[in-house]
Amino acid sequence: MEHFYTIQGEGFHQGKAAYFIRLGGCDVGCTWCDVKESWPFDAHPYYPIESLITEVKKTNTKMVVVTGGEPLLHNLDTLTNALHTEGFHTNIETSGSSPLSGSWDWICLSPKKFKRPLPEVLLKANELKVIVYNKTDFAWGEQFAAQVTPNCKLYLQPEWSKAAAMTPLIVEYIKQHPEWELSLQLHKYINVP
Ligand SMILES: C[S@@+](CC[C@H](N)C(=O)[O-])C[C@H]1O[C@@H](n2cnc3c(N)ncnc32)[C@H](O)[C@@H]1O
Ligand SMILES: Nc1nc2[nH]cc(C(=O)O)c2c(=O)[nH]1
Ligand code: SF4
């Protein structure tokens, strides 16, 4: 759908330079999704992997983030193998709701009520990023925290339109449950892609 060089705005790698590859198509349908234009599967331009890699190599980045849409609707083996051949770190942003493909240095799983994550992806997640849209989402997120591995990082991220109301609740929750950390969508505060 699009590709751009920016800083990772969310989660464990927040603040680091990263090249984003956003793949078209999503079958999850979150009511509050901030990239609904990504949902149609066939409405986006196709970029050959070689030309994407040429663009990434023009930057100074080591890190490539594959997102969407739901990137796991595509088989990502060829793309991630090509990125690894060129020495890039491969990160994915996923709802975990479709089978895992690709080889990943970092998997950020953000579970969704609209299509639940698969156990196989929960077990491979390096980072669990729960979006807090209302106060019931804390208890809802704990069920997934119970299914990831002990090393998996745990983040609570306010849904953007509810951030003013939810961020204070998140701060209180983290004070009570310090295994969780705050993730803000930094790029939206500083107006970068
Ligand atoms: C647009 S999604 C694409 C990747 C994948 N479909 C997923 O949901 O993880 C990228 C990240 O943005 C988060 N996100 C989407 N809309 C959001 C919103 N309105 N507020 C906060 N986070 C949002 C998702 O939960 C996910 O972690
Ligand atoms: N800067 C920036 N950081 C991000 N982290 C995850 C994003 C995504 O949409 O997957 C995203 C994004 O769209 N922009
Ligand atoms: S899974 Fe991701 S891309 Fe799909 S609707 Fe939800 S937030 Fe948007």
Ligand SMILES: [Mg+2]
């Ligand atoms: Mg985004």
